[in-house]
Amino acid sequence: MHAEQPVRTGRAKRLPRAVRERQIMDAAVDVFSRLGFHAASMDEISEVAGISKPMLYAYLGSKEELFATCIRRESTRMIEAIANGVETDQPADVQLWSGLRAFFGFVGGNRPSWQVLHRQASSQGGPFAQELADMRGRAISLVAALLVHSGDLPDVPRAGDKEAESLAAALVGAGESLADWWLDNPEEPAGVVAARLMNLVWMGFGDLVAGNVWHPPSRRAPESSDQSPDHTEPPDQVEPLDEAEFQHQPESEHRS
Amino acid sequence: MHAEQPVRTGRAKRLPRAVRERQIMDAAVDVFSRLGFHAASMDEISEVAGISKPMLYAYLGSKEELFATCIRRESTRMIEAIANGVETDQPADVQLWSGLRAFFGFVGGNRPSWQVLHRQASSQGGPFAQELADMRGRAISLVAALLVHSGDLPDVPRAGDKEAESLAAALVGAGESLADWWLDNPEEPAGVVAARLMNLVWMGFGDLVAGNVWHPPSRRAPESSDQSPDHTEPPDQVEPLDEAEFQHQPESEHRS
DNA sequence: AGGTAATCCTACTGGCGAGTAGGTAGCGCG
C-alpha cells in the first residue's frame, strides 16, 4: 500500500536536504511501524528511502535520534488533527464526539503513524518513552480539561486532577484499543466505531443495557476547514466522515 | 528491586529439571519485562536465573520459544485470577465490578507479568502476537459474554457479535491503559482505580458530570471502604484491594 | 569555464548476541 519504491539502482538524484529529510522520515515511519524499533535496520530504512546509509547519519543522526524524531513528528500531526477537529464552542458531549471522530479519522488515514506511535514507541524504554509519554500526556490533558470544564466531577472537589487524569487515561486507552481492534475489523466505517466509543464513555453500559443511546445533535456539523492562508503544507489527510456514516449504524430504536 | 539472588560464582548447585525450569521462567519474565524482547539477551537471563546459557537452550529452547512460553504462562495466570474473581451469580454490574477488582488486584501484585504481557508481547510481530492475541481474545470474550448476557444490547439484534466485541475491546483497552497509568501513580489503592473505571464504563461521563455515581450494592462509597474479606481462595497472589497500604510490597516469589 | 560546497556513494570496522561444540562434575546403581 505504501508506494515508497525508489528502487535504488545506482546513484540517487540530487535533492535539497529538506526534501531528503522528509523522504527519510517517511521511510523511517514506514519501516519502524512494520518492524518495530529493534527489528528495523538502518540499512532497510535507507533502502526504502532510496538513499544510502551514511545519508541517514548525516541528516538525522543515530538510530535513536531518528526514531525519536519520528515519534515527535507523528504525534504532533495527530494531536493537531484532533485539536483541529474538536469544536470547542460546543457542549461537552459534542466536543467529545468531535474529538473522537477526529481521532478515528486520523487513525484510519494514517495507519503507519498510528502503529509507530502506539505499539512501537510505548514498548521501548529509552528516551522514546519520554517522547511518547509527552504525546499521551498532551492527549490526556486535552480530555481531562474537557472533563473538568464540563461541570466539575462530583466526588472529587480537591483531587480533581488525579480523578480527571485517570479517567482521561482510561478513555485514551479505550480509544487506542478500539483503534487497534478497528484495524483488524476495517469493514466498519470510522464514524460507527467512534459512535460506539462515544456511547460507551458517555452513556455507560448501564444506559446501553437499558436501551438508552447517545445521539449527535441533529444539525449539520460545519466542515471545519483550515482557515490559515499562510499554511502552505497540505493538512494531514483524515478520512472523510460525516453524520451519514453515523446513521449507517444498526438502527438503534428498532428492535427486532 | 527484584532480589533475584543467585550471584553465579562458579558452578551452580545441582537441581532437578522442573525446579530449574521454573527459576529460568521467573528470570525470563523479569528480564523481558524490564528490557523487552529484543533488548533482553539470553546471557542476562541466564545470569539472573543463576545458570549458564546452554541450560536455557537445553531446557526452554530458543529465545523465541522461551518468550512465547513466558507469555503463555503469565497470561494463563492472569486470566485465571480474573475468572476466579468474578462473582458469576451476581447481576451484571456486580460481575463487572468484581472482574475489575480482580484485574487491578492482579496487576498490582504481578507487575512484571503485566509488563511482559501488555507492553512487550504486543509489540513483537512474531508468533507472540498470536499468543498475546489469544489472551486478549479470551479476556474480551469474557467481557463480551457478560455484556450480551446482561440483557441484550439495544441496537444490535443481528450484528451483536461485532458490537459487543468492539465494546469489550474498548473496555479491555481502558483497563490496560488505566493499569499503566496506575503504575505511574501508585499512591492510589487498587480499589479506587477499579471503582473509577467501573464508574466510567457503567455510568458514563454523562452521568458522572451530572453527579450520579455507581455504588457497589451493599456498601457505600466504593473508594472509602473496601474491607470485606470476600477473598475465597486466591490461586495466585493478588493484592489485597483495601487501601491500607500497598505502596510497594515485596515482589512476588515462586517458591516451592 | 573553474572553484567549492553540498550531496551522495562503496566499502569497510567493531561489537554484540544467538546458538553450539565439546567437555566436567555430581549422583545412582550394579
Added chain:
DNA sequence: CGCGCTACCTACTCGCCAGTAGGATTACCT
C-alpha cells in the same frame, strides 16, 4: 569401584547491524 546419566560448564563460531572513513559526483555561483 566403575559405568552411565543428567545437570552443568567454558569457550568458542558466525551473522547481523550500528556507525564511519574516505572518496566520487553533481549543482550552483562568479
